[in-house]
Amino acid sequence: AIAVHHMEGHLLAPLLEAPDLIPPFVALLVSGGHTQLVAVDAIGAYRLLGETLDDAAGEAFDKTAKLMGLPYPGGPQLAKAAETGTPGARRFSRPMTDRPGLDFSFSGLKTQVLLAWQGSDRSEQTRADIARGFEDAVVDTLAIKCERALDAAGCDTLIVAGGVGANQRLREKLHQMAVRRGGRVCFPRPALCTDNGAMIAFAGALRLT
Secondary structure, three states: OOOOHHHHHHHHHHHHHOOOOOOOEEEEEEOOOOEEEEEEEEOOEEEEEEEEOOOOHHHHHHHHHHHOOOOOOHHHHHHHHHOOOOOOOOOOOOOOOOOOOOOEOOHHHHHHHHHHHHOOOOOHHHHHHHHHHHHHHHHHHHHHHHHHHHHHHOOOEEEEEOHHHHOHHHHHHHHHHHHHHOOEEEOOOHHHHOOOHHHHHHHHHHHHO
């Protein structure tokens, strides 16, 4: 059982937006400090399906942005740079997707990007291409693992919480995956992707009902 109050707040934030959401569902928690897949069998009944073995997704975004010289907080800046990147110009690995399991690892990806950046001409277009390649790698990896988690949990509803949940490409990719499965994916409003008291209070209220 996961008894982290803070995490539960994140986890249940999407329920503020979609009160008709009834467990079971799978939750992807993607923030600066967490990358976890959790099966929500009922409110208060959680099973950890997989988590990051090193950097969280948000942390990987921030660190990768920093090593490419983007200002802090780097994650959103990197996503902005990726918008002008050429899809497929730079391709990086989708870590841990070639073997079974639901754990994540992002530190190797960060190293690949560092090497690509150091060996490049460091132009704006190259930065954009590398940013796009990195973002696609992270988004694909998260989507592949989410789909596996839904299979493992035997359900088709995914909820996403945490700051990285505001990433547009991640939202699109997970939406396509859910539609293909005949399921649904719920995201909190970007304002609810960050830490706030409303989520914590809401999680507390749900506990009482």
